[in-house]
Amino acid sequence: MELAKAAQCEQSKKSFSSGKNLTQHRLTCSKSYSCKYCRKKFLNHANGTRYE
Secondary structure: OOOOOOEEOOOOOOEEOOHHHHHHHHHHHOOOEEOOOOOOEEOOHHHHHHHO
């Protein structure tokens, strides 16, 4: 018997068994800057350009 997923991210469509896990995931999913080479996401442009 498979457990039903309780929550789904609107952006990535990933499902999570608890709202707490979804809330944590949303922080990652909503990051505003991504590396032009590997698409890794960052909270701000300064962190992303330092990574590149």
